[in-house]
Amino acid sequence: MADQFADYQFGIYFDALSGRVPGLPMDYATLESRAASVLSPSLHSYIAGGAGDEATQRRNVEAFTQWGLVPRMLVGADEREMSVTAWGQTFRSPVFMAPVGVIGLVTEDRHGDIAVARAAAETGVPAMFSTLMQDPLEQVITHAGSTPSFFQLYTPKDRDLAASLVERAEKAGYRGIAVTLDTWVPGWRPRDLATGNFPQLRGNVLENYTGDPVFRRLAGSAADPQTDIRTWAQIFGNPLSWNDLAWLRSLTDLPIILKGISHPDDARRAIDAGADGIYCSNHGGRQANGGLSALEMLPEVVAACDDRVPVLFDSGVRSGSDVVKAIGLGATMVGIGRPYAYGLALGGVAGLVHVLRTMLAEADLLMAVNGYPDFAAVRENIRRTS
Secondary structure (H helix, E strand, C coil): CCCCCCHHHHHHHHHHHCCCCCCCCCCHHHHHHHHHHHCCHHHHHHHHCCCCCCHHHHHHHHHHHHEEECCCCCCCCCCCCCCEEECCEEECCCEEECCCCCHHHCCCCCCHHHHHHHHHHHHCCCEEECCCCCCCHHHHHHHCCCCCEEEEECCCCCHHHHHHHHHHHHHHCCCCEEEECCCCCCCCCHHHHHHCCCHHHHCCCCHHHHCCHHHHHHHCCCCCHHHHHHHHHHHCCCCCCHHHHHHHHHCCCCCEEEECCCCHHHHHHHHHCCCCEEEECCHHHCCCCCCCCHHHHHHHHHHHHCCCCCEEECCCCCCHHHHHHHHHCCCCEEEECHHHHHHHHHHHHHHHHHHHHHHHHHHHHHHHHHCCCCHHHHHHCEEECC
């Protein structure tokens, strides 16, 4: 029997009969505003901020309003099938937690990566963990239980270090490697520049580097915080070219997913070069301002992939409705970022679990009310609104 995520709403209503009303927000706007009050100003600006005047970040969100769903009645959608299959694995839902490089700092104990893994174990929602962790990748994955985990690679300039990170992720049990293509250099982020805030240069979220044997050879066997930071700054950010894909492919038998693909020609060429997955994303508007939204590019990217590989998507997802629309436009799986970071900030593991369950419940209920028993029905009934 398919998971019925909508049941979460009935649990809330029945709890209220006994006087237990939700202590966490049910909508994104309230979630965001309350999280801003508990996060430090610098950490909040890093998570909430985008590139330039944040026009692309706003466009990511607004793009979802350009699509609408046509209800279909009398189809008996009393059960909805929301599971998806990718790389030979079946996931309970299409939702995953996108990599957030400072998630380790969001919880009071500064073990946010572990909290994310625990939420994944509790909900079955997989997480894609950033190279930038506050805890080592080997330790984090042990808390995810049977829920698959993915590793996002910021490819360093040193190839031996890149190979070491990938090898460690494979040995630890991660199920795929997502190579981020659009962050070999940080974008222009006025909020962070105004406060001089760059967490990594303050020694944060570098555990996967400082504990790596290749990094230790580069920085010196005796760990020194300032030396480690300087070494990291020197080796971070490899402006990859098409010629590097064969080398990346040679590092592992795990699926290689290319993150940051927004042009259909790039998607075709990446698949031809051996990519196992395409991740359509503009980094949530954090890297380049003035561009189209990721959602505007998604249909062309999906068409270019032609069902040869799974297509992941993120950027601007704020609700279960957004999840359904992205699936309707062809995404295989949909990543959320800021919403789960805010849930984690407000309530730790329980807060994050709440956010995941609210988004899944909304998506499930939307499909139920609209008469969509599966994602094929969603894709048949999505239309442009303008």
